[in-house]
Amino acid sequence: MSQYKELIKQFDKIRSYVRDFYIYGFKTRSDFQEKSGRTYDNQRRRMESWFGDYIRCDQNGHKKSVFLTLDSSRMAVNPLYQAWRSKTFTDNDITLRFLLSDLLSDQKPRSLETIADQIQENYKQLFDTQTIRRKLALYEKEGLIAKEKQGKQYLYRMPSPVSFTHPSLFPALTLGVSFFQGVAPFGFIGSAILDFWDQKNKYFRFRSDYLIHTLEDEILLPILTAIEQKRQILITVKSTKTGRAQTQTVTPLKILTSAQTGRRYVCVTQEKNCRISSVRLDSIQNVELLQTDEAYDKHMESLDAASPYIWGVSLGNVQTKEPEKVSMEILLDETEEDYILTRLEREGRGGWLKRLEPGVYEYQCLCLDAMELLPWIKSFTGRIRAFHCSNAAVKNRFWDDMKMMQAYYMDPRED
């Protein structure tokens, strides 16, 4: 039986656990049945260890749920980045990391043999040159070491930190990294830069920040490579509803991020039917890069043509479907409630806003899937004088929902 360790070898093993602890939080040991109870115990212990300040427990009878909860607007750094800092290493890894950095930080070039000799001489540590060579090769790939040929041998040196070579960039660069580690894709990398400089984000906070996105970054990276190189990918998608996993060959076109709902998608063309659709990034388990898609530019043209009619991420069947027409009439007090007008203007995507009469505005738009508008339209509950949609199912859903809301919240005697 292997001993429990705080660090892990593979990130994908803990991705779903972190997600369940953070997003749901109500699950107990018995809900994690895909793996053994012991695996759950180890993962729970890791979560408690990594996210200690934000872990809470709830006891319900004999069942205990452990969950991760925090107010993201108070966070200087996304606590979920801790998961990215959990990679295992060997004693040789850490020893060479510190000794090579210390030895080479004078920026003088040295041969492999000199490095091995000086490690022994300066730090009393004996390493065979093959081990050091492998480590230097890894660091060279990572950009931490520069290798240059002199005569018949290679010399290795460490580049200077940017604050030494470009001091005029500071403190602006620290402030910039402090900000972008919270808002840019792959923010963890920015946070690791701050670690490398022994700095902290002191001045920025991020409201309505969906911290969970960081867990998808390992999936996102090869997808972006595929987009840049116009290649197909083979993705393994696990349905959030059924839990079933299936593979699909697709061409990724764009990453669609929702600032309102916390979801991120990749917009793809399916190989099997050439349809454009969107796949949730958090449902993708694995990505494999395939060959170049010769029809890539054509797919992009289709997406660009459909873009004016996409409200969120749903494209329906772009090739055959006519856009659906939606219109709603909103009541507002023009002297006191101009913020409603502001909402319509800034939150409406495409579409037209028209003043029908004093205090009555009509918002109209064409979109490929009108069902996507309903959450936004329902957010105006209490002001909707009329709602029409060319798709009867959407119209009926809206009015049925309004009636159900009345049944929930209104005293029947008021009716």
Added chain:
Amino acid sequence: MNTTDLPLFSELYTCYYQVVAKILDEASRQVLTRRQIEDLAQKHGYGESALSIVPRLIEGEWPFLCRKNTVPPTYACALKHPLFPQPLTRLQRSWLKALLSDPRIRLFFTDEQLTTLEGYLSDTAPLFRMSDFCLFDQYKDHDPFSSVMYRQHMHTILEALPQRRFLSIDYLSRKDRILTRTFLPCRLEYGQRDGKFRLYAMSLTKTGRQRMDILNAARILSVKKTNSYFPFPVDVDRFLDNAFCQEPLVLDITTKRNALERAMLHFSCYQKKVERLKDSNTYRCTIYYDKRWETELLIQVLSFGPVVKVLGPKVFLDQIKERVRKQALLMDQDRHSQTTP
């Protein structure tokens, strides 16, 4: 951009390396006792990191400390050079390079600095292209990141923040009145939904009382540096604690239409607790929120329609009821004019 050889999940960024570097950095300034080393590992590591790190350092398995023959024994750093700052990896430089195409980068640097940064990253490929991302539902009226005046204001604010320097600010209020006051900039908050910066700025009243104001950066008309500085760091959260709700929002969420999954993700940015209700397909979610953003939360709850039901607090529930009642009246009027669907 070749991502296959740029692993995100790498030993180079491991928490333990950072903890060891912190301990060594401290030990290079003064010798440390075992207890002090344990405290540093506890402070900078995961919950149980000290148990793995400290014995290996003390016993020399990781040969970075020299034991001194003192009572109790103390330890000094065996390395010769400063631990920080460290040179950046290719992945980190590649991330920085990608930021150069983000319009917000100009808020942090002068044109000259941007040229220097571009020079530093000239042989680096960007990790990603901003153009491959689409933030499809961000509000349209985000801050004018390309405006010359806005950029100048941000530069001044960003310079004053670490200096704790008071600024004289002309501000256009929501009621379109120009307010001029001296503020200490304390924090910048960025809203992902609306693409706006908000400045948390402290001012001192005539009686010397401190108050925290929140200024929309885009509504600042002018910013001038003063020659006054504040001597201590300001704990902004202390001011915000007063705005936290006394009673949390309590919702019942059904599993219909995938509502549970949608709601959990939607509300994940709040501090919350979720329970499964016995013998039903309903979950009870308790959300702790900042009163200042109550209307925004109300709108979010309404957008879920009948799959989310508000149970309390009363003040929140009353607002929902009022909106539903108004909607019922509108539907009645519509029915009477016989245009009901």
